[in-house]
Amino acid sequence: MFTRHHTVWPRELPKTMTLPQTSLVTNLDISALRYPDHTAIIYYDTRITYQELLDEVEALAGWLQENGVGKGDRVLLYMQNSPQYVISYYAILRADAVVIPVNPMNRASELEHYISDTGSTVCLAGMELAGFIAPLVGKTYLEHVVVAAYGNYVREPTDLNLPAEVAAEPKPLEAPGMISWEDALNAGHAPAPHTAGPDDLAVIPYSSGTTGQPKGCMHVHRGPMATAVHRAFWNISASDSVQLCTLPFFHVTGMTGSMNSPIYAGSTMVIMTRWDRDVAGKLIERYKVTGWTNIVTMAVDFLSNPDLDKYDISSLVTIGGGGAAMPQAVASKLKKLTGLDYIEGYGLSETMAATHINPPNDPKAQCLGIPVFDVDSRIIDVETLEEKGPGEVGEIVSNGPQVTVGYWNRPAETEAAFVELDGKKFFRTGDLAYYDEDGYFFMVDRVKRMINASGFKVWPSEVESMMYQNPAIHEVCIISAPHEKRGETVKAVVVLTPEADGTTTEEDIIDWCKDQMAAYKIPSVVEFVDELPKSPTGKLMWRSLQDEEWKKEG
Template structure:
């Protein structure tokens, strides 16, 4: 067991934690019983109590079961942050089914993969996304789409600026297999008894590897429970904690920090559908927000607001996040403004958010943090698997209660992702790092071929696979290019087919990509070349292109 970090372990916290032997849904049921009239959600000035939240969850769970959803079935959740997202998530769990959180930026090709891979027959979708998912009812396994208009949960006037998709009125629904959210709830069907336990499957966040299509990380109620409980205790959350929810709920960090953990502790989540720095500041002041988990790009934008000084931010007592290292200059500006250190952490879809977090009393800058409750993390040599010592660079491997049990329908990938050390099963993260004498971990590089654009992970092989659908593309290699704000951005190096040379422009390629894939995956830069570098065996030498790009950009 890695224990070097115990010397800096928070004094008020135990080093191990016994987790509840119940389902994640049970957290909501218990909290609603304890604090029925306490606000669970505040959504652009409309408040919803835990009693109201649970009632809608029960009704939607009953509808899902009426539509044939059975224990262990997978259900797509394709929405932006909203009360309906929280209700959908917990309704799926209440129905003993498995949540498949889908990035709202995903489009037809990606949605088809999720449906085929999971066998999902039901999807709960935001109204603004309906046009991407409803056509698939006719030609995939999908047979039911519940469509939610976010504005239906705005039940009192607000002076806050509303995103277009939040302000939009409910649109009429006539497509076969589609039903309005309100119509589904109005049936008020009582679900059967909840039977899911800690070892049943609960959530499959999708994560790509270095090859192939995205794959589902199988998380049980136990592994999702772990990060929900761990976070609540690490931040000393109570029912009086107020969390600003700006990270997307489909992503494990937002899911854990701003939804599952607050529900466990009975806290209030102040939910934003779209990021807006002025609205965020107004909400912090108006609702005395105490905690905010974000990504670096949000923090940078928030601190760049020239009017920030006019808002009272004194209620904040924790600010932190992950996805990329926080620049020292930005962290210093935040400290001057709020008196708070930016608490960085580290985790993956495979670990349902954090395995490492900086101790709030002794954080280190640009640091992943220390292993949290019951997490055993080591640094190993990528090739020999030999364990490394302090200051030696190697791959992070982690064992803990939040680690995925494996990849859905991919036994070979699952086997390759784990190794055994000291009789325990460790997940290979693919990230290169080292730890110091105090047990703090620091990121160095990535073993896996991945682009990190503002915290969004872009997997080149997936983007390449999608781009090969373009008839003008003969060969393509996706690499990263340095970007002042995003850290990295996506670049496509393309060999055009002979009959497309001179007839296809870089702009044509980018416009096509915007129609076919999530916005964060779309190449910001396209370069046409005569040929791509290859090894004597014909293997694409992507690393040579990658290194040349970064050298050329300085």
């Protein structure tokens, strides 16, 4: 067991944690029993209590079972953040079924893959997405689509700027198999007794992987239970804590930090369907938000708002996330504004969010953190599997209660994803890192992302981290580019700050890099762009930039 980090472990927390031996949905039952009139959700100024939330979960679970959803069946959840998302997620679990969270940006071909791979017969969809899933009813396994209009849950007057999807009026449902959210809930079907336990399948988020079709990461209830409980204790959340929910719930970090963990603690979720930094500022001030789990790009945008001083954000107690290293300049601005450190963490779809988080009272900058409760993480040689020591780069492997039990319908890939050490199965993350003498883990790069320039190994994340120190650079993504002699070389795709735009040249950036890093790491090509492509969760889509670059060669 890796214990080097125990010297910096938070003094107020135990190093091991006994998890509830129940299903995830039991957390909602308990919170509703304890705090029936307490606000579970605030949605653009409309409040929903825990009892109201539970009642609607029960009603939708009854409809699902009445329409053929049985224990272990998979149900697609194809929505943006909304009260209906939370209700849908827990209703699927209440029906003893399995949640298949679908990226709202997915369209017909991706949706067909999810349906064929999981055999789903029911989809719960947002109104703005219904048109993409409707043509698949009857042509695939899909038989029913329950359509939710987010705006129906904005029941109180609000001065907040509503996203188009929330402001939109409900549309008539004319396609076969479509049923309105309200009709499903009002059908009056009560669900059978809940029977799922900690070892039953709960959720299968899909990992995009590096090649081929997305693959489903199977998580039994014990996995999301672990990260929900871990997060609540690590952040010392209680029933009167208030969480700003801006990360997509379909992504495991948003699912865990902004939905499952608050429900476990009986605290309040302030939900935003679309990111809007001004609305976020108003909500933090209006509802005295205490915690905000995000990704670095979102935090950067929030803190760069020229109107930020209009909002009182002093209620914040914890703010953190991951997805990329937090630039030091931005972290310093956050510290100056709030007195808070940005608490970075690390996890994957395969680990149901965090396996590592920085200690709140002793964080390190641009650091993945330390292994959390009952997580055993090691660094091993990618090829020999030999365990590495402090400061030595290798692949992160992890064993813990939140680790996937395997890939759906992919036994060969499941077997390849694990390695045995000291009699335990460890998941191979595909991420290169090292740990220091105190047991903090630091990312180097993805195993597949390394650039081989004339035999020299270049880790793009390392170069990006150094380049963020240049005051002219707002964002940067390092990719490989074809090179006649070296095979491949380093290219920087850069978004300049408004102040530097028009006055900084590509040569200026290269010259600056020459003073900062080893010659083989220096970008030989710099391209300025207005923005970098990002996923719905805000992660830089480096692969799309790299693929585009290499297509030019062809």
